[in-house]
Amino acid sequence: MKNTEKLSKFSEVLSQLRKERGISQKKAATDLGISQALLSHYEKGIRECGLDFVIKCSEYYNVTTDYLLGVSTNRNGVAASVFDDDAEYRSLATLSQAAKQLLDTAVSVSSGSTAQQFVYDYYMLSLYRGALTLAKTGAIPKELFRIDYTVARDLASAAIAVEDAKFALIEDRSRTGSDGTDYTATADLIEQAEAFIMENYIID
Numbered sequence: 001m002k003n004t005e006k007l008s009k010f011s012e013v014l015s016q017l018r019k020e021r022g023i024s025q026k027k028a029a030t031d032l033g034i035s036q037a038l039l040s041h042y043e044k045g046i047r048e049c050g051l052d053f054v055i056k057c058s059e060y061y062n063v064t065t066d067y068l069l070g071v072s073t074n075r076n077g078v079a080a081s082v083f084d085d086d087a088e089y090r091s092l093a094t095l096s097q098a099a100k101q102l103l104d105t106a107v108s109v110s111s112g113s114t115a116q117q118f119v120y121d122y123y124m125l126s127l128y129r130g131a132l133t134l135a136k137t138g139a140i141p142k143e144l145f146r147i148d149y150t151v152a153r154d155l156a157s158a159a160i161a162v163e164d165a166k167f168a169l170i171e172d173r174s175r176t177g178s179d180g181t182d183y184t185a186t187a188d189l190i191e192q193a194e195a196f197i198m199e200n201y202i203i204d
Helices: 003-021 025-032 036-044 051-061 092-109 113-136 149-170 184-201
Strands: none
Touching: 003 025, 003 036, 003 051, 025 036, 025 051, 092 113, 092 184, 113 149
């Protein structure tokens, strides 16, 4: 790819990301620490920016530098194979069954409507957090959300942590024995989650 093509692609993506976020050039320029005029030149491909600015933009818009520069069409750097429908360990059926088991269990051990409300809020926020990620990748319309992605993502993560702590305080009791429920799907989900964490986030 020629330099002129790279510059054109960068300016196109830069402008597109700002518009997707629904913010003005003035706000984006302020957040990125440059003048609106300079940002306008970058978005129009009139001027070429430095590497530091590319990195700053990638962090600001939560995309890879390769995506910004038009080298890759993958925004977040996650390989497409991760979402392969044929991957047995990514079974949506298992996920659905495990979610139902966990919700049923949470309801059964929750005493009173207050605790059950915490369970609802926790899972609702978790699904909302997932929906935000899907919207970021373009899988669902961003118009469904009223709050800016970056703000909503951080607030949802914080809210989930708070609800988690509240529920743990309410349900601070031990349970022994078995209630007869077949927890195969839940066990599979736990195994898959731990394998994913070990493979992707724990370095030997």
